[in-house]
Amino acid sequence: MNKKIINFIQNIYQTKEFISLHEPRFRGNEKKYLNECIDSTFVSSVGAFVDRFEKDLASYVGAKYAVATVNGTSALHAALMVADVSQGDEVLTQALTFVATCNAISYCDAKPVFIDVDLDTLGMSAKNLEIFLQKNCVVKNGECINKTTNKRVKACVPMHTFGHPCEIDAIATLCKKWHITLIEDAAESLGSFYKQNHTGTFGKMGCFSFNGNKIITAGGGGAIVTDDEAVAKKLKHLTTTAKVPHKWEYAHDIIGYNYRLPNLNAALLVAQLEELEDFLASKRLLAQKYIQFFEDFDDITFIKEPQNTQSNYWLNAITCKDKKMRDALLEITNKNGIMTRPIWKLMSELAMFKDCQNDSLKNSKYLSERVINIPSSVL
Ligand SMILES: *Cc1c(COP(=O)(O)O)cnc(C)c1O
Numbered sequence: 142m143n144k145k146i147i148n149f150i151q152n153i154y155q156t157k158e159f160i161s162l163h164e165p166r167f168r169g170n171e172k173k174y175l176n177e178c179i180d181s182t183f184v185s186s187v188g189a190f191v192d193r194f195e196k197d198l199a200s201y202v203g204a205k206y207a208v209a210t211v212n213g214t215s216a217l218h219a220a221l222m223v224a225d226v227s228q229g230d231e232v233l234t235q236a237l238t239f240v241a242t243c244n245a246i247s248y249c250d251a252k253p254v255f256i257d258v259d260l261d262t263l264g265m266s267a268k269n270l271e272i273f274l275q276k277n278c279v280v281k282n283g284e285c286i287n288k289t290t291n292k293r294v295k296a297c298v299p300m301h302t303f304g305h306p307c308e309i310d311a312i313a314t315l316c317k318k319w320h321i322t323l324i325e326d327a328a329e330s331l332g333s334f335y336k337q338n339h340t341g342t343f344g345k346m347g348c349f350s351f352n353g354n355k356i357i358t359a360g361g362g363g364a365i366v367t368d369d370e371a372v373a374k375k376l377k378h379l380t381t382t383a384k385v386p387h388k389w390e391y392a393h394d395i396i397g398y399n400y401r402l403p404n405l406n407a408a409l410l411v412a413q414l415e416e417l418e419d420f421l422a423s424k425r426l427l428a429q430k431y432i433q434f435f436e437d438f439d440d441i442t443f444i445k446e447p448q449n450t451q452s453n454y455w456l457n458a459i460t461c462k463d464k465k466m467r468d469a470l471l472e473i474t475n476k477n478g479i480m481t482r483p484i485w486k487l488m489s490e491l492a493m494f495k496d497c498q499n500d501s502l503k504n505s506k507y508l509s510e511r512v513i514n515i516p517s518s519v520l
Pocket residue numbers: 212213214215238239241242300326328329349350351352361362363
């Protein structure tokens with residue numbers, strides 16, 4: 142069986158050499174725009190490509206504004222700060238996520254609270270969110286209070302795992318009802334839609350990452366999208382050292398952050414975004430091949446896009462029957478030059494987040510022991 146999987150993947154990528162999990166593709170105007178950027182001498186934190194990328198991204202996802210940042214983690218941090226997440230607050234999120242989600246919450250001196258995920262989306266479960274809120278929370282003076290800890294639940298950060306959208310409209314409805322600010326961690330889901338709407342546009346803000354392994358990349362980069370003009374202005378201000386606009390004076394009115402995306406990276410991103418449709422088409426084709434192939438397996442399920450969604454299929458993933466089988470498959474594929482990786486260890490099991498409140502995390506635990514990512518580079 143393992144041999145069959147190895148042969149299949151080598152056949153897809155037409156090589157017996159090393160096959161990585163996700164490598165970037167630069168087949169468009171990357172070099173052209175980079176040269177333009179260098180010739181202009183505007184290589185740093187201001188420049189035409191930054192403005193252009195922000196416009197292009199906002200237009201693609203259907204948001205009014207986009208603010209580019211140096212990476213996805215800083216995008217999350219800035220979004221949480223603008224949502225007024227501060228010391229002692231709690232933020233509802235997933236235990237099954239990349240550590241950056243929880244790090245950003247911690248930078249605000251707030252604490253993550255972990256809600257279980259759904260088995261089909263791998264993302265926050267609206268049902269479990271509702272059960273948690275009903276059991277533990279009350280709305281007092283327009284704020285959601287966790288009765289168990291007496292802390293304010295200020296924000297909710299669901300994540301669209303591997304590009305598969307979670308039940309984001311039901312989550313958005315719950316957040317409204319409970320006076321919680323919704324910030325989507327859409328770092329993995331550029332090109333993914335829930336019922337025609339792009340992920341990252343359902344709440345107050347949505348955060349993206351353009352790290353080297355993401356669907357489009359500039360080596361590093363991030364962005365926050367929003368429909369709220371005041372929020373967009375605050376985000377820009379906070380991420381650009383909080384400088385008060387003036388022709389020559391250095392005046393800053395709050396403690397700001399140097400989270401600006403360099404124009405060089407923005408030049409790359411403008412080119413990458415032009416190629417996104419091609420990447421998405423290729424990834425869909427690749428996912429189709431995997432779907433067909435894994436249909437014959439009884440003890441492996443390929444994770445398909447959830448109902449009502451269009452996934453970008455950023456990272457393809459399979460669920461193994463049990464942990465033993467997962468470990469064996471990881472071992473043999475990596476030994477044979479095929480890069481595969483287990484899904485993340487649960488955040489609730491990391492030393493920094495061990496004492497954070499959570500619900501049963503039943504599905505999170507199940508998936509955490511069984512899911513493997515398999516090669517997903519654009520063909
Ligand atoms: C990649 C990623 C981030 C962080 O992005 P960086 O650009 O690496 O800082 C945040 N959340 C999730 C879920 C991610 O996959």
